[in-house]
Amino acid sequence: MFFCLQGLAVAVSGDVYTAKAVIAARTPGAGGVGDGAGIMFAEGLYRNALKMIGTPRPPSATADDDDAAAGGAARADLRLAASVIHARYAAILKASGPQRVAEAEDWAAAAAKEWRAPGYGDMDDACAVAWAARGIGSVGEGGEKAAVHDMTLMMPVTLHNTRFPPRG
Amino acid sequence: MDRVASHVAAALNAARALAAGPSTSSSLPDAERVMDVHLDAADTAASEAGPETDPHAVVMRIAALGARGAAAMAAGDAAAADAATREIFERTLGPSDESNDDTSPGLEFSRTYPLSPEAVNAAVVAASDKPHGAAVAHAIKQCAQWSALNDESDLYVDIVQADALYAFAESAADAARESEHVSAAASAMYADATYADVKLGRAQLALRTAVRLAGDMREIQSGEDSESESSEFVVEAVEEMGKRVREALATAESSAAAALTACEALGGETQKDPRVVSLLFTLARSI
Numbered sequence: 001m002f003f004c005l006q007g008l009a010v011a012v013s014g015d016v017y018t019a020k021a022v023i024a025a026r027t028p029g030a031g032g033v034g035d036g037a038g039i040m041f042a043e044g045l046y047r048n049a050l051k052m053i054g055t056p057r058p059p060s061a062t063a064d065d066d067d068a069a070a071g072g073a074a075r076a077d078l079r080l081a082a083s084v085i086h087a088r089y090a091a092i093l094k095a096s097g098p099q100r101v102a103e104a105e106d107w108a109a110a111a112a113k114e115w116r117a118p119g120y121g122d123m124d125d126a127c128a129v130a131w132a133a134r135g136i137g138s139v140g141e142g143g144e145k146a147a148v149h150d151m152t153l154m155m156p157v158t159l160h161n162t163r164f165p166p167r168g
Numbered sequence: 169m170d171r172v173a174s175h176v177a178a179a180l181n182a183a184r185a186l187a188a189g190p191s192t193s194s195s196l197p198d199a200e201r202v203m204d205v206h207l208d209a210a211d212t213a214a215s216e217a218g219p220e221t222d223p224h225a226v227v228m229r230i231a232a233l234g235a236r237g238a239a240a241m242a243a244g245d246a247a248a249a250d251a252a253t254r255e256i257f258e259r260t261l262g263p264s265d266e267s268n269d270d271t272s273p274g275l276e277f278s279r280t281y282p283l284s285p286e287a288v289n290a291a292v293v294a295a296s297d298k299p300h301g302a303a304v305a306h307a308i309k310q311c312a313q314w315s316a317l318n319d320e321s322d323l324y325v326d327i328v329q330a331d332a333l334y335a336f337a338e339s340a341a342d343a344a345r346e347s348e349h350v351s352a353a354a355s356a357m358y359a360d361a362t363y364a365d366v367k368l369g370r371a372q373l374a375l376r377t378a379v380r381l382a383g384d385m386r387e388i389q390s391g392e393d394s395e396s397e398s399s400e401f402v403v404e405a406v407e408e409m410g411k412r413v414r415e416a417l418a419t420a421e422s423s424a425a426a427a428l429t430a431c432e433a434l435g436g437e438t439q440k441d442p443r444v445v446s447l448l449f450t451l452a453r454s455i
Contacts, residue, residue: 009424078188148373151361152309
């Protein structure tokens with residue numbers, strides 16, 4: 001469990017560099033090109049975080065699936081924490097350029113599967129996790145208050161319901 | 169560990185299992201019932217600690233409320249999380265703005281909670297050498313966590329409020345983990361994890377602040393560009409905001425690094441980790 005806590009901390013460190021890069025890119029007078037190195041550094045940190053939570057590749061299953069072992073799924077008790085890290089990583093990959101889009105989609109799909117949040121009004125699962133992921137510290141507008149990673153509960157605390165079976 | 173601390177630890181463990189969903193039910197079947205039993209037991213133990221005028225009893229009550237808040241957050245019960253964190257907030261920082269609308273807020277407040285926030289804060293600090301030190305620090309952290317999320321009021325108000333609570337939680341967790349008191353040995357181990365959690369929370373709050381401020385700064389700048397003359401006031405405001413963005417990013421970076429260091433110090437091997445073993449012990453003993 002505590003190894004996984006490190007994963008969360010590393011992911012938030014990654015968020016710091018993503019935020020730096022995004023702020024640099026959007027600040028008028030700073031050239032507007034952003035900090036490409038910052039995104040690369042964030043990606044490196046996220047890669048470490050993904051290894052720590054046991055999902056070096058995008059999982060095609062969740063822990064309670066029959067084929068979980070084949071998909072390299074995140075541990076059942078890490079499902080919620082993992083989903084947000086996976087969604088954030090997908091966002092970072094998308095920011096890296098068009099050549100990473102397919103990979104990003106795999107991670108986003110894994111995140112949506114792990115999150116499974118019915119009850120978000122008219123938002124579907126993928127929207128819910130993407131929306132929550134935006135709130136972890138950095139990128140995007142409007143999602144500032146979406147979620148806070150809580151190490152004690154091993155989940156992102158949100159203002160919305162997160163209690164549901166992992167596979168609908 | 170005392171009874172409140174044991175039940176808080178067990179309730180948190182059950183809350184974690186509940187949040188993770190039914191796939192973890194093999195490790196903790198009936199998580200919701202177990203969680204409720206321990207929450208009620210923590211409340212009872214806290215109420216038996218003494219009257220409302222006793223700082224020690226109030227601190228116990230705060231520890232139990234922290235577990236209740238965390239459990240509500242895990243279960244997605246926003247109303248219960250709100251109620252628990254509001255009580256922690258009002259007991260430690262005084263009445264919130266909403267209750268200030270009354271004509272005699274001080275009077276109203278003192279009727280609800282006879283003990284002043286100053287006395288409670290002193291008792292929280294003193295609790296670091298007690299078996300429930302970590303549970304109290306956790307309660308304040310949980311309150312900060314919810315304040316950072318609360319979308320009812322202005323974001324900047326939330327940031328200032330959450331930051332104050334995080335700072336308080338950090339000092340409480342730090343004192344608890346540094347405690348050399350024999351009776352606080354188990355609490356010191358739990359407080360290590362709470363400290364890491366607080367640092368992580370502060371990093372996230374600072375990041376959110378930086379991104380929000382940078383967004384507002386852009387808005388001001390783009391508004392300024394459209395005018396023919398830039399006013400001195402706007403230039404100053406933008407400079408000030410730029411400074412605050414840099415400060416917030418620096419805080420985020422150092423807090424995230426501190427969280428990582430604290431996590432690494434916790435150790436990586438789940439099976440051998442004494443905290444996990446003691447948690448399982450607590451759970452097995454108290455059901």
